[in-house]
Amino acid sequence: MIKRKKRAIGIISLMLVASVSIYAILWALRDNIVFFYSPSEINQKILSDSLEEKSFIRLGGMVKESSIVKLNNGFISFVVTDFNKEIKVIFKGIPPDLFKEGQGVIAEGSIGRDYTFTASSILAKHDENYMPPEVEKILKKEGFE
Template sequence: MTRKKRRLVLISSALAVLCLALGLVLVALRDNIVFFYGPSELAQKAPHEGQRLRIGGLVKQGSLVREGENTVRFAVTDTKQEVEVTYTGLLPDLFREGQGVVAEGTLGQDKVFHADSILAKHDERYMPREVADALKKQGVWREGADAASK
């Protein structure tokens, strides 16, 4: 085998191994990838039932209802669309109506989002970047909060 052919075989083998490793990593991460949607995007894209997602927006005023000891039902809104959310567990201390929230879970057949984790903003000016971007996209962003998300 000539020197040129050996080099070509070596480079081809290295690329094949790299592609195989990348494919294995992507397959392993497939179940851990979670997409973020705002309420308006969720209404437009209609993800698969049971697919893990994150939704974010503001907790709609007057929508918080306690059902039992640890179960709550509330609506997440971007002022144009809203998504009904149920959550069983302890809510963050800063969770309240009118505040930014990110919920992670699955969308049920009844179009109710079943959250298994809730994240609330942690100080007076912070809002998760995904929520801020979704609110800006909808034209609902409040000035003054812009510098806090950077």
Template sequence: MTPKRRRLWLLLGSLTTLGVAAALVLTALNDNLVFFYSPTQVAEKSIGPERRFRLGGLVEEGSVQKEGQIVRFTITDTNKTLKVTYRGILPDLFREGQGVIAEGSIGPDGVFTAREILAKHDENYMPPEVAKALKESGQWKDKK
């Protein structure tokens, strides 16, 4: 086999692999992008009931209620609020007044059903999205 033909083979092989990969990536990205919204953005946009997204903000003080495995609380960006229910064990760092990200969808009753509450390593950590949402609503206070 001449070097030229070998290079042709290599090129064909790589192009096929890359093509398959690109097709997979594009379809997967289309179906699986999870957008991040603050309660204000949720109020502005009308989001379909089955659309999965991430909701971020602060856990409103005094809003957490527990009934067995069901937890109800309110996420706020201090401008708008949204009620959330979650069934399961909350991450260790979940606390009132702290930043939180919940992934799930809005039910027909307008309550956000969270399937996942994101855990954090570090209590000083503020998810960048939450910080941005708070800044946009003019509620950001720099700690330092």
């Protein structure tokens, strides 16, 4: 019985030590584990001078309503917002199908001194809402969306 208790204590303390060390590692790396930054976070980084110009970064947020503009030579521009700060993005190429105004988006690229984000690729972010189109229509009619 005492042997069993010793073993249990040994295993549980091993688990505790491992959990704490993994927690410490994840905490130290938290800035690298996040997949993207919101416009506010990027703004903060620029203000605190911790973001090097032209360094690779991911910007995530909502595509602002009626902000997608088709430019010449296959460029498009749009505005990413987190309903607090906004950043203008320029991108050349074909965005994914889900890329729409009012939808989540993640742009990969770098931000210049003029606060314009030059994206090398664009990912569409899908939210956790799943519903049939008819339901969405009714929700829209009732002003939920």
